[in-house]
Amino acid sequence: MYSDKVMDHFNNPRNVGEIEEADGTGSVGNPDCGDIMKLTLSIEDNKIKDVKFKTFGCGAAIATSSMVTELVMGKNIDEAEDISNDTVAEALDGLPPVKMHCSNLAADALHAAIKDYKEKNN
Amino acid sequence: MYSDKVMDHFNNPRNVGEIEEADGTGSVGNPDCGDIMKLTLSIEDNKIKDVKFKTFGCGAAIATSSMVTELVMGKNIDEAEDISNDTVAEALDGLPPVKMHCSNLAADALHAAIKDYKEKNN
Amino acid sequence: MDKIYFDHNATTPVLDEVFDAMLPYLKEEWGNPSSIHWAGRVPKKAVEDAREKVAAFLGCSPVEIIFTSSGTESDNLGIKGLAYAKKKKGNHIITTKVEHPAVLKTCKYLEKEGFEVTYLNVDEEGMIDLGDLKESIRPETILITVMYANNETGVIFPVEEIGRIAKEHKITFHTDAVQAAGKIPIDTSSLDVDLLTISGHKLYAPKGVGALFVRRGTRLVPVIHGGHHERNRRGGTENVAGIVGLGTACEIATRDMEKERAHLEKITKRLENGIIERVPDIHINGGGSPRLMNTSNISFEFIEGESILLGLDMHQIAASSGSACTSGSLEPTHVLLAMGKTAELSHGSIRFSLGRTNTVDEVDLLIDVLPPIVERMRSMSPLYAGSNEPVVFKR
Amino acid sequence: MDKIYFDHNATTPVLDEVFDAMLPYLKEEWGNPSSIHWAGRVPKKAVEDAREKVAAFLGCSPVEIIFTSSGTESDNLGIKGLAYAKKKKGNHIITTKVEHPAVLKTCKYLEKEGFEVTYLNVDEEGMIDLGDLKESIRPETILITVMYANNETGVIFPVEEIGRIAKEHKITFHTDAVQAAGKIPIDTSSLDVDLLTISGHKLYAPKGVGALFVRRGTRLVPVIHGGHHERNRRGGTENVAGIVGLGTACEIATRDMEKERAHLEKITKRLENGIIERVPDIHINGGGSPRLMNTSNISFEFIEGESILLGLDMHQIAASSGSACTSGSLEPTHVLLAMGKTAELSHGSIRFSLGRTNTVDEVDLLIDVLPPIVERMRSMSPLYAGSNEPVVFKR
Ligand SMILES: Cc1ncc(COP(=O)(O)O)c(C=O)c1O
């Protein structure tokens, strides 16, 4: 069902956890759909210094969370904002069709965290 | 599908043919149903001296025709009148259910022939 | 004495190649294709591979194939599914008098449910008239369902033209291709057909599996409601082994069709011509129409079909008959009656339908044993001219 | 590493004995049971023998058995067939919220067609209330359809009492016994049930075959219209091999049931108790109700079912989940939601359903590997209490 890349990220998820006193926090999803992601950022000079996630969800949800942290680590905010859910799915060599919409929220969590950071620093 | 007895009568039908100048003739059935029987009798002193049949129809129709001629040969008319389609089917060790009504007309042909005889001799 | 089977339009053997392909799915790969764990993976892939093979066979995309349990179910889904989906647009359906019961009984049912059905006549050669078809079209016509080839006579209908007419009038076109599939090429990509039925056991796959081609964009109300199988259009855990069998059979049919056609054409012609030469008072039903090259339907005057079949059965030869006595109904075959044949001739019809393993020798044996059987039955028949006083019925 | 299968409510392997019985009908005996010649005789007898075996298994007469292509089709035929046959008498149907989609989707469809359906609630243990049932009966109620045992939780419904209530009110009673069949004894002769569904692939027969018990005198409108098969109630050439497989599986189930029940009860208890002992924050769904002895449905707080299944799959262990992500739908299982569980708990449920070949060793392996998987998933969960700042959603 899942690509090898998805299974790799599911089995060895990168950057699990929560950054204490994060510069930005994004929580998306809801329990009815079975996917909840919380992403925390540490940002310095507009650059993402650190990123961590916690996810309640299926294999795709966990893998996309892990993948998005890998994609944005070290990027500056503008670049990170360009990342979409599709970018994440592509980076994982695709997701099963049924997962494309419901479990592919990691970029949303990222954007929510960046928004949170911007609001705090306005 | 058919009992051995039916197949025996189908393969070796008894008394096939037509009695010329028959004392009684009975024709029953109709082509829509796919079964037509013609039975001819030669009668002396109220006794069936000879009986012959011709039948257009399926295996059951041919076997019942043959069987009824065997059953009545030598019988007197009263006895012959007691023979029903069920008697014929039983004598053949039964017929498939679907054949019980459509192809089991031989006794009807017999009764028609007896009736014909009685009318002629009244 | 070897058994001889001339009844391939009734059913076909499962080819060894087909059986071999199915085997794993009755043994180690028994998982449910809906399962996400290891047990489901191989069966799921097998179903999708089979879908690709069926799609290749019919010239369509795999998403246009729905697997069902039979040709009958496919016909029901195609016809009822479309009728209910379009009932707001209209309630009129056009079909023919010579369809298989899977279509006719479905249409009869829809009549009870408020639909109106036109049953097109056929001529004495079993062919419909396209003029009739056009005239029967109404503004409220939502569906035309006309078979690709007739199961009893083998007559091939002009589905290309029918499709063109249907398309012109924006009417959905379903065709029951159960008998055509595997015998003549079918290409949905060049036909204006929206729904097309095939059945496994008529093309060397097992019984219990069929498929329906559903052109993209054609909406159907399911006939069997349930889980998310077959893109929500047919509930029920998939008959994986059967589906794999159908896929493999379609692959083989694609591969072997040309060779088989030539062979079947040759031996079927030999059979028909042999009978014509040796048995008087017969009629080749549909002989004046384009026919499937494997089917020869012959009426023998004065005698009844089942009794001929029983005679052939003594020689271990299997064929079938339009006789009511062989069908569980009380009516002789509606197909020959629709062609204007009398009840006697309908009752007295035999269908020989040949298949890939039949040989010239088998055909020659038939031609030898059949004439005396017919002769014997005629000698017993009260309708036969040789009879003293043939029975004549008023109609 | 050996594969371990704890998903027998999804499907079961085909037993060797069953396969061996089917084999001839995929090989030399491929004839059509409707054929009157030699090729049809053995298949026809095989279908009728199978019918007798299924009838013996269910305590009824062979004429009361209709073969279909699946449990789903049987449910459709029982429910729609009865509803349409009785629609002049009334338009109200009673069912439960926890039926299989084969029943629920059929009822939803009938609602669109003008029928009214009452969906009975279940309590937090997955059990219906007979008082509710009685209160929901109306003069126009024509059908009660309540499953024998639930596929997700294993909860066994009081079909005896339901039957009695139905009979008192002269209402037809259908029960979906797909999960009960083969696990607990079913005896239609002592139950007031009119229609009862079983499915082959849940009791060690192949996929693609099911049956419907139809008590004598119960009128049904066919769902699949066609030829004279199954006493005019289900058209389509019979899946002979599948039917033979179902017959043999029923014979084996009758023979082995007592022994298997004891074995399954023992190992399923061991599994459930083992998990209870080793994993905190879990819920045994339906644990307070009578349950099938092979089914244990457990919700793991804070985590989602599919991810647990993937973790188990790494160990080649197969089970299933009420997670939406495993079903092709977007909703978590309706069964647990109906029991009042939160969406999280429904998403986080795993169903272990054991079968005849499972062993104590397999159970012990599961009990060893499961706790670390749960622990790992929880450590990643934003809902877990161990989390700094657990996410709380307003509902
Ligand atoms: C309770 C119940 N009813 C009906 C079905 C459907 O049976 P089938 O898979 O044979 O269509 C199933 C299984 O999926 C089931 O568990």
Ligand SMILES: Cc1ncc(COP(=O)(O)O)c(C=O)c1O
């Ligand atoms: C033309 C035609 N349509 C439909 C069917 C029904 O197919 P099945 O036997 O798979 O139900 C048949 C065969 O019986 C057929 O010949």
